[in-house]
Amino acid sequence: MGAGKSTLGRHLAQVLDRPFFDSDRVIEEKTGADIPWIFDMEGEEGFRRREQDVIDELTREPGIVLATGGGVVVTPENRAFLHERGCVVYLWTPVEVQLARTRNDKGRPLLQTADPKARLDALFAERDPLYRQVAHHVVSTASGNLKKVADDVLACLDSQPQG
Template identity: 60%
Template sequence: MLALSSLFLVGPMGAGKSTLGRMLADLLDKTFVDSDRVIEERAGADIPWIFDLEGEPGFRVREIQVIDELTRQPDLVLATGGGAVVRPENRAALAGRGIVVYLRTSVPTQLARTSKDRNRPLLQKPDPRQILTDLLAAREPHYTAIADLTVDTDHIHPRALAEQIVQYYLEHHENA
């Protein structure tokens, strides 16, 4: 049984971390937080601006700070940025301080779910399919390594997925 009270959602862009995070917080009576949004609020700038001005390394420094703070708080559902797991500091914080759920999602599904949205600087290049394929190959071992639960998101409605995750939480959390 796990004594940890927060749920951390990890997975690639378009996995549904933000969508599911809101539903889970509602179902489990927890507070939803999205690390990308907190980074933007603190910087007073959106993610494309941060990438333009500071590059990905600058964004990752901000992300490490925010994830360190948020993972110390009880009773959150935290949607993390798709690339948070590339930094070992984030992997340690996520794995040690809450229940980690990996939303496994294929590249075609990621593409379909992110195609209308210009807010992801890493995809604003000529071949997003190749970029997502390379990112997933590099990151999948990290997502898997820290996950307590892995769920496939390709062919399931977010509501049904949220119910599966709630079921797991209720079975594995001692104070649920």
């Protein structure tokens, strides 16, 4: 959370002249409900089922830029779909930076807690190894400089074997 996946994804799609998809927005469009409402009504498990269907669908699309929700990697099937069907760039972001970027965002159900930093610490501990497992490249977003991060991602993509 707060890594800049959607912002960077939109920018990269424009630079690369490719279609952009944000898996959370696709879920919202398909359900007609926002993510916090889905969490309230179906819990995280219900949301993850919907997310898996969307990730399976989107990773079959050729030549797209895809931004996923931060918890996409907790589902083994998602990790396989992403790693096997695309080039995954893990946008590594320190917890302190995530906290600063998400501090006032009420649209993040997992952070609606008395201690968001403790929650982010726990999520980072759980998810960082999973992201590293699925990623083809790791790029830091700590600088907050969109152009620098985009250039770093583009350099990774340029180094990716074609095939």
